[in-house]
Amino acid sequence: MRILLVEDDPLIGHGVSQSLLEANHTCQWVKDGKAVMPALEGDTFDAVLLDLGLPGMDGTSVLRQMRERGKDIPVIIITARDGEQDRIQGLDLGADDYLVKPFSLGELQARLRAVARRHVGSGSPQLVTANLQLDPAAASARGEFGDVSLSAREMALLQAMMYRPGQVFSREQLESHVYSQGEEVASNALEVVIHGLRKKLGKQAIRNIRGLGWMVEK
Numbered sequence: 001m002r003i004l005l006v007e008d009d010p011l012i013g014h015g016v017s018q019s020l021l022e023a024n025h026t027c028q029w030v031k032d033g034k035a036v037m038p039a040l041e042g043d044t045f046d047a048v049l050l051d052l053g054l055p056g057m058d059g060t061s062v063l064r065q066m067r068e069r070g071k072d073i074p075v076i077i078i079t080a081r082d083g084e085q086d087r088i089q090g091l092d093l094g095a096d097d098y099l100v101k102p103f104s105l106g107e108l109q110a111r112l113r114a115v116a117r118r119h120v121g122s123g124s125p126q127l128v129t130a131n132l133q134l135d136p137a138a139a140s141a142r143g144e145f146g147d148v149s150l151s152a153r154e155m156a157l158l159q160a161m162m163y164r165p166g167q168v169f170s171r172e173q174l175e176s177h178v179y180s181q182g183e184e185v186a187s188n189a190l191e192v193v194i195h196g197l198r199k200k201l202g203k204q205a206i207r208n209i210r211g212l213g214w215m216v217e218k
Contacts, residue, residue, distance in 0.1 A: 001046040001116060001159060002177045005029045006036055006062065007078070008054055012101070016049065016078075019105040024139060024152040024159075025112075026180050033057030037065060044173055045073055046163060047112055052079040052090070060093060067094040074115040078103070113137060116163060127162040130217035132205055134162050143201025150200075153178050153193050158216075161206070166218040168209050 003020055007013040008031045020027040030039055034056035036048075048066075052059035063075060076097040077090045087098050096115040099108065113136055127134040133142040139155045141148055150158065160177035161169060171190060178193060179185050194206055194214065206214050 001025045001112065001156075001163075002044065003027045003112070004036070004039055004043075004045045004048045004073075006033065006048065006054065006059070007031065007051045009051070012051075016105070016108070019108070021180065023109050024155040026156060026177055031055070033059065033062045036062045037069070040066070040071055040073070043176055046116060046160070046177075047074045047076065049076050049078050049108075050095070052077060052081055052086075060089065063090070063093045063095060072119075074119045076108075076111055076115060078108075119163075127159070129162055129165045132158075132162065132201060132216060134158055141201060143205050145200065145202065148200040151196070154197050154200075157190075157193050158197060158206075161214070161216045165216050168213045168215045170213040174214065 003025050005013060005017055005020070005027055007016065007029065013029055013031065017027045017029050028039060028043065028045075030036060033054035036057075050059050050063060054062070057065075059077065059079070063077075066073070066075070074096045075094065076099055077095045078099050078101060079086070080101045082100045090098050096118070097111050099111060127136070131143065135141070136155070136159055139150050141150055141158060156178045157174055160174065161167075175185055175190055178190065198205055206216055208214055
């Protein structure tokens, strides 16, 4: 998953971003509420982790603006505000979940998987398409040759595509899900990851749409 982390505390932000990277996600970290909408307009994200006490624009205003502008990306509020009215307000404004600091990074990962499943209309912990099955928690998949383990990059790419089966992803979109912001990417690096997945899961696992990009079947 590609996550937008909105957090002004450097210690929390660093810890959460590192946890996301270790769990095979990619992460863009912004520290000011006013930076959220430009980030959402300029990139594709699977979820937003949103602090409330932000400089520039507070988290509730950010969330309100997101929903008013039709941004239906799953949002998990991460905050020290633990009052019942704070929770009610956050959820009523359109948050998908509310997590009070301090929280365990394992619980955060589980909640991210849960909101992503709800967003695609699946209650199952696994993602299933025409010829693929993916278990994000176990970083494993089932294809033409049975169950296989996936590398971190293979997991990130396949998960992004299976959350949106039938959608054609451009090179830029897939690279943003597989590689972290600022990471140097070789010209053929994405093709190497796709080749590895096809070798493990079968040639039909990922289709190339000439001139447009790649997709997995619904």
